[in-house]
Amino acid sequence: MIAFKQVEIKYGNFVAIENLNLEIQEGEFFTFLGPSGCGKTTSLRALVGFLTPSRGEILVAGRNVVNMPVEKREIGMVFQSYALFPTMTVFDNIAFGLKVKKFSKTEIEGKVRAVADKIKITDAQLQKNVSELSGGQQQRVALARAIVLEPKILCLDEPLSNLDAKLRIDLRRELKRLQKDLGITTLYVTHDQEEALTLSDRIAVFNNGYIEQVGTPYEIYNHSSSEFVCDFIGDINRLGKNILTEINTQLATSFKTDATGFVRIERCLTRARSGFAVLDAVVQDCEFNGILTKYTLSCMGETVKCLEKNDGYMFYKVGESVELYIDPKDIMQF
Ligand SMILES: Nc1ncnc2c1ncn2[C@@H]1O[C@H](COP(=O)(O)OP(=O)(O)O)[C@@H](O)[C@H]1O
Ligand SMILES: [Mg+2]
Numbered sequence: 400m401i402a403f404k405q406v407e408i409k410y411g412n413f414v415a416i417e418n419l420n421l422e423i424q425e426g427e428f429f430t431f432l433g434p435s436g437c438g439k440t441t442s443l444r445a446l447v448g449f450l451t452p453s454r455g456e457i458l459v460a461g462r463n464v465v466n467m468p469v470e471k472r473e474i475g476m477v478f479q480s481y482a483l484f485p486t487m488t489v490f491d492n493i494a495f496g497l498k499v500k501k502f503s504k505t506e507i508e509g510k511v512r513a514v515a516d517k518i519k520i521t522d523a524q525l526q527k528n529v530s531e532l533s534g535g536q537q538q539r540v541a542l543a544r545a546i547v548l549e550p551k552i553l554c555l556d557e558p559l560s561n562l563d564a565k566l567r568i569d570l571r572r573e574l575k576r577l578q579k580d581l582g583i584t585t586l587y588v589t590h591d592q593e594e595a596l597t598l599s600d601r602i603a604v605f606n607n608g609y610i611e612q613v614g615t616p617y618e619i620y621n622h623s624s625s626e627f628v629c630d631f632i633g634d635i636n637r638l639g640k641n642i643l644t645e646i647n648t649q650l651a652t653s654f655k656t657d658a659t660g661f662v663r664i665e666r667c668l669t670r671a672r673s674g675f676a677v678l679d680a681v682v683q684d685c686e687f688n689g690i691l692t693k694y695t696l697s698c699m700g701e702t703v704k705c706l707e708k709n710d711g712y713m714f715y716k717v718g719e720s721v722e723l724y725i726d727p728k729d730i731m732q733f
Contacts (some may be wrong), residue, residue, distance in 0.1 A: 406455035432595040433605030479557040530531040574611030641699040646676040666729040667705035677726040
């Protein structure tokens, strides 16, 4: 459906994207994930048509679009800043693109109401000025304004970043539902790993203008292909020489002891499992966050974090000795 082929994008002499190669399938929810400044927005804007690559092709349904004007590309776009018309009503904001395209009054009325209904914008809200709405409601309007034009592709650049945590999770869920309903190919930009994992069919992890890995949330999380991905996508423990040597001795494994071993903190356990390495550890710190308690353990002169589900009491106190269980299958080395 969409293909980036050897795409280079520059700002003056600065090369923001050197050689982007990527294919996105029809109907897919595809996310660009990475830290600030790694080139997510730049790549998205080149697809939408706000930037022209200095090299390479961007294909949509087999057609190179790099020289096609923005309005011909049939791509809907929603930004972090809602970019609505502040003095217009919600209705007029949503209707704006339809008016430009010279739809009749009745058609506009019908389309705006249908989309408002899908996105849960009430009749009363349609008559309000956008400035009277909360951030979350404004972002709904921005989404409605993009969707009402029935674009072939929907591009969303950090659309939830300005909203508070609870609202972000509610809207995230709705966005996913809506995308499924519409079946629209969606490109989503975020620096939030949890958002990427929950929403996406596939994720491309960006680092400094390059893609480090493309895969499903499960693949990216459980089979990270580099230290950068593994570190960016979740909470990770770094196992050093002492622990790796001990694990090799106990289980006849062959981890490189002069390289770091990476293991997700929730895969480090304090209750017995067979086939796992068993290490003596001492609790250094407890961090209770409601659902889970994060324990910092000292183990063979190294620090290892682990998580326990909240069962209504604290499992361990600081200073207590515990056994740490690690499955060699969970250890990643690059
Ligand atoms: N208009 C611009 N002029 C010059 N450099 C820019 C411009 N926009 C972005 N950049 C640079 O390009 C790189 C990628 O930026 P961007 O795509 O916005 O990153 P992201 O969206 O991942 O945070 C950064 O180094 C950024 O400073
Ligand atoms: Mg950005």
